[in-house]
Amino acid sequence: MKSEQQMVSMRGLEKSYGGVHVLQGIDLDVAPGEKLSVIGPSGSGKSTLLRILMTLEQPTKGFIEIEGEPLWDMRLNGRAIPADSKHLRRMRSKVGMVFQHFNLFPHMTVLRNVTSAPIHVLRISRDEAEARAHELLDKVGLGAKVDAYPSQLSGGQKQRVAIARALAMYPKIMLFDEVTSALDPELVGEVLGVLRELAHRTDMTMILVTHEIRFAREISDRVVFIDHGQIVEQGPPERIFAEPTETRTREFLKSILEA
Amino acid sequence: MAYGACNVTFDWSIALETLPALLSALRITAFATVLGMLAAAVLGLVWAIARRSPKRMVSSLAGLAVEFIRSTPLLIQIYFLFYVLPEIGIVMSPMFTGVIALGLHYSAYLSEVYRAGVEGVPKGQWEAARALNLGRLETWRLVILPQALPPVVPAMGNYLIAMFKDTPMLSAITVLELLQTAKVIGAERFRYLEPLTLVGLLFLLLSLGASLLVRWGEGYLGKAQAR
Ligand SMILES: Nc1ncnc2c1ncn2[C@@H]1O[C@H](COP(=O)(O)OP(=O)(O)OP(=O)(O)O)[C@@H](O)[C@H]1O
Numbered sequence: 001m002k003s004e005q006q007m008v009s010m011r012g013l014e015k016s017y018g019g020v021h022v023l024q025g026i027d028l029d030v031a032p033g034e035k036l037s038v039i040g041p042s043g044s045g046k047s048t049l050l051r052i053l054m055t056l057e058q059p060t061k062g063f064i065e066i067e068g069e070p071l072w073d074m075r076l077n078g079r080a081i082p083a084d085s086k087h088l089r090r091m092r093s094k095v096g097m098v099f100q101h102f103n104l105f106p107h108m109t110v111l112r113n114v115t116s117a118p119i120h121v122l123r124i125s126r127d128e129a130e131a132r133a134h135e136l137l138d139k140v141g142l143g144a145k146v147d148a149y150p151s152q153l154s155g156g157q158k159q160r161v162a163i164a165r166a167l168a169m170y171p172k173i174m175l176f177d178e179v180t181s182a183l184d185p186e187l188v189g190e191v192l193g194v195l196r197e198l199a200h201r202t203d204m205t206m207i208l209v210t211h212e213i214r215f216a217r218e219i220s221d222r223v224v225f226i227d228h229g230q231i232v233e234q235g236p237p238e239r240i241f242a243e244p245t246e247t248r249t250r251e252f253l254k255s256i257l258e259a
Numbered sequence: 260m261a262y263g264a265c266n267v268t269f270d271w272s273i274a275l276e277t278l279p280a281l282l283s284a285l286r287i288t289a290f291a292t293v294l295g296m297l298a299a300a301v302l303g304l305v306w307a308i309a310r311r312s313p314k315r316m317v318s319s320l321a322g323l324a325v326e327f328i329r330s331t332p333l334l335i336q337i338y339f340l341f342y343v344l345p346e347i348g349i350v351m352s353p354m355f356t357g358v359i360a361l362g363l364h365y366s367a368y369l370s371e372v373y374r375a376g377v378e379g380v381p382k383g384q385w386e387a388a389r390a391l392n393l394g395r396l397e398t399w400r401l402v403i404l405p406q407a408l409p410p411v412v413p414a415m416g417n418y419l420i421a422m423f424k425d426t427p428m429l430s431a432i433t434v435l436e437l438l439q440t441a442k443v444i445g446a447e448r449f450r451y452l453e454p455l456t457l458v459g460l461l462f463l464l465l466s467l468g469a470s471l472l473v474r475w476g477e478g479y480l481g482k483a484q485a486r
Pocket residue numbers: 017020022040041042043044045046047048049
C-alpha cells in the first residue's frame with residue numbers, strides 16, 4: 001500500500017469547536033520536499049489544519065502521520081494510545097511554523113529570539129547557536145539587526161526574523177500561515193523573497209496558507225483549495241489557477257482577483 | 260467628667276527613651292515582612308503556575324487552596340499554625356511560624372496578581388513557544404514570566420505594604436515586633452501613649468515611603484514597557 005513514504009499523511013481529519021465543524025474529513029498526503037499551497041475563503045479551516053499539524057490543536061477525529069508515525073497517538077505493545085508529552089515533543093521537533101502575526105518574543109533581542117530554542121531544546125552550545133543564528137539572519141537580510149528588539153523592526157523584518165527563528169530548529173516541515181497578510185503592501189515583497197529562496201534552494205517540505213495567488217503559482221508543486229473544512233479541488237498550480245473544474249474554486253479565485 | 264483625663268500629655272523624654280527599643284523591634288518587623296514576602300512571592304508563583312496546569316487535579320486543587328486561604332482571616336491562620344501544628348508534632352519558633360503564616364496568606368493574593376500578569380501575555384506567545392518545542396518549564400521561564408512579571412511589580416509592592424501593616428498580628432503569638440515591644444514597654448512604665456504613638460508614626464512613615472516608591476516604580480515600568 002505504501003509505495004513511498006509520505007512526509008505528512010492525513011485521513012478523515014475532523015475538528016469541531018462545540019457544534020461547529022471546522023474540518024470535515026480531510027484526506028491529504030504531502031510528499032517529502034513538496035511545496036504545497038493551501039487556499040480557501042476566510043473561515044474555511046486553513047489555519048486549523050496547520051495548527052493541528054503543529055500540535056497547537058488536537059483533532060476531533062481522524063489521524064495524521066508524519067513520516068509514517070502517528071502524530072496524536074503512539075503505539076504501546078501494538079496498541080494505539082493517546083500520545084504523551086514526550087511523543088508529542090519528538091514529533092513536534094520535525095515541524096516548524098511561522099505565524100501571521102509573527103509572535104516574536106518582545107523581551108528578547110533578535111539574536112536571542114533565534115538562539116533560545118536551539119540552546120534550550122536542541123541543547124547546542126551558545127557559540128554554535130549564535131554562529132548559526134548569524135548565518136540564518138544574514139540569509140534573510142537581517143545580519144545588521146541582531147541586537148535590535150522586535151519593537152524596533154518593521155513588519156517585514158519581524159516576519160523574516162520569525163522565519164529565521166523557525167529555521168534554527170532544523171524542521172523537516174515548515175508551515176506558513178498567511179505570513180504576509182499582516183504586512184503593509186510595500187513590505188510583502190521582501191518576505192516573499194525569502195520564501196522563494198527557501199522553496200527553490202531547500203528540500204524542506206513547505207505548506208503555505210496564502211492569498212498571494214501569483215506567488216503560490218510560482219513556487220508550489222501543488223495547490224489545495226479548501227472550503228467549509230473540505231478539500232474541494234487540488235492539482236498543479238497551472239491547472240488550478242488557469243482552469244479550475246469546480247464552480248466554488250472558480251468563484252473563490254474570481255473573488256480574490258477582484259479584491 | 261474631669262477624672263481620669265489627668266496626665267494625657269505627650270511626654271517627649273519618655274518618647275526619646277523608648278525609641279531605641281522600638282527601632283530595634285522595627286528590625287524584627289522588617290525581617291518578618293521581607294521573609295514573609297519572599298515566601299509569598301515564591302508560593303504565589305507556584306499556585307499561579309499550578310492553576311494553569313493541564314492536569315485537572317492539580318489546577319483545581321491549587322484553585323481551591325487559594326480560595327480557602329483568601330477566605331479565612333490571617334489571625335486564625337496564625338493561631339492555627341502556632342497552636343495546632345505543635346499538637347501534630349511540628350514545633351516552630353513564633354517568628355518562623357509568623358513568617359510562614361504571612362507568606363501563606365499573602366501567597367493567595369499574589370497568585371491572583373501573577374495570574375493577571377500571565378493573562379496579559381498574548382496567546383501567540385504560548386503558541387510560538389510550543390512551535391519552537393520549548394518544554395513547559397522553559398516556556399514559563401524564558402517566555403511567559405519575563406513578560407508577565409514586570410507589569411505586576413507595582414501590585415506586588417502594594418501587597419508588600421499591606422503585609423508590613425499586618426505584622427502586628429504576630430504579637431498575638433509573642434513575636435517581639437513593634438506592637439508587642441510597645442506593649443511590653445507600656446506595661447513596664449505604665450505609659451502607653453508614647454510607645455504606641457511612635458509605633459503608629461513608624462508605620463505611617465514607612466508605608467508612605469514605600470507607597471511613593473511603588474508609585475515611582477509604576478511610572479518607571481510604564482516607560483520601560485513603552486519601549
Ligand atoms: N478556538 C476556537 N474556538 C472556536 N471556534 C474557532 C476556534 N478557532 C477557529 N474557530 C473557527 O473555526 C473556523 C475556521 O477557522 P480557521 O482559522 O481555521 O479559518 P481560516 O481558513 O484560517 O480563515 P482565515 O482565512 O480567516 O484565516 C472559523 O469559523 C473560526 O471562527
